Amino acid sequence: MAFVLNSVIKIGKYTFRGGVIELTIKKNVNMIVSTAVLKIPGLGRIVSLKNTINSALNVVGLGVQEAVQNLPVSSVQTGKLFAEGDKVSIDLGYNGDLRNEFRGFVRRVNLTTPVSIEIEGYAWQLRNQNILASWSKPTTVKEVLARIIQGTDIVLSPDIPTIKLTNYYIKNENGLKVLEDFQKRMLLTVYFDDNVLYVGIQEGRTTNTAAGQTGTLAEVKYSIGYNCAANQKDLKQRLAKDNLVRVRLKTKGKNGKHILYEAGDLNGSIYERIIPFSNDENYLKTKADGFLKRLKYDGYEGSITGFLQPYCQPGWKGTIIDKRFDGARAGTYFVPGIEVTFGVRGARRKTEITYRLDV
Incomplete structure (x- = not known):
């Protein structure tokens, strides 16, 4: 079965169906501002969408839409159709099976060739x-x-x-x-x-409507050599015994004295932070233990590169299934970030993994 890439991108009152030269999406739980950079042809033609197409694009009820259709020379410069603050929605997929990958706002339009549109998530507001x-x-x-x-x-x-x-x-x-x-x-x-x-805390978000589940971290499964390539050059081994570290967090209590919480190796290098505005000891303990877990674990770190599917977003857990190496790479890891690339050269999703969740 052939897999055909599809995209539906809405910017302001205009909708694109295909025609993407290059698109890069970056999201990460360690980044407040999610970003996307979209490159499209500098020339296009505005055509009205018929009701049947409106229905197919799932925009019924949103008013009369217009689309930029990528055609040879036309009278419209696509870069001038958009402005900072225009709402953006990006859906990508194969053979008509599309998932939303990004929603946000235009941050900047660069009138280059091709036109480059910088987009930010809802932090823009x-x-x-x-x-x-x-x-x-x-x-x-x-x-x-x-x-x-x-x-x-x-x-x-x-x-x-x-x-x-x-x-x-x-x-x-x-x-x-x-x-x-x-x-x-x-x-x-x-x-x-x-x-x-x-x-x-990093793995505290368990209500995820996009994944259709609540009460636990949303999950993606990567079977090495099946739904992603067997050669994952960015997947690196990590051993806890090679990293001696002690996490030290402190803040001032009501009486002016420091409240201190430590976790880790007594003879390890010290990772120290002073936390303002909070004398919540439970919070300090949770943060210290959480940082230690990120710094010391046996398993893998790095990233897995695959196609758009399986779908994954930051804050999920990623389960690696690998029967080679006596199953040494198998395990469940936290996914802090993803990077999606899409365009005339194909589509890929790079999923970052960090500490283990199944130990």
Whole structure:
């Protein structure tokens, strides 16, 4: 059976069906801003979509649509059809079986040949609003997040844990800067799944509508040599005994004294961080144990490259099935990120794997 690549991309009021020269999508739980770069022909022709095509593209009920059809010379310069802030939706697949890979907004249009369109996820909506706020009473990360997403299309994940904050304030900063502070200073995992914002421990998001399951991490299975190539050159072995490390997290308590939590090897190199705004000991323990698990494990790290299917997104767990090497590469790993490439040269999904979840 032949596999034919399909794409449906909507930007603003225009819809493309095919015609992609090159597309690169990058998403990662360690990146607040998901990105996509789309390259399309500089010339096109606008044609009205008939109702039957509207139905096929699943845009019924969204009003009259227009499409840019890639044809020889025409009177339309495609780059001038789009502007920063236009909504974007990208669906990719084979033989009409498409899955959504990205939703976001145009960040920049480069009038090059071919036209290059830079796209960002829903973090874009937090760039252009400055916030001045403070909490005199103890608050939580979730309450602060509810403040910064006001006036946007962003919703909060139901899996965000309760993390207490004391003396927290936002000093005339945009929402994106607040998220960066949570990520860099409090060592929280901060990422978007379309318009759903998650902030918490790295593997804490278990409500995933795209995967059609809740209560556990969504899962993708890679059978080496079956649904992905046998030669995975970016898959590297890792041994816990080769990495001696001690994680040390501390913060100030109510009485001004430091609260300290450590985990790992007593004689290991020290990974130390000071956490502001929180004297939550359970949070410190969870973070320290989580960092140690990422730094010390037996198994593999790197990435697996396959086709668009099997489908996978950041925050999932990836199970590797490999009967070679006495099954040494088999196991279940956390997937922090994916990179999708699509275009005239074909399509690939690179799935990053990190620490093991089945030990």
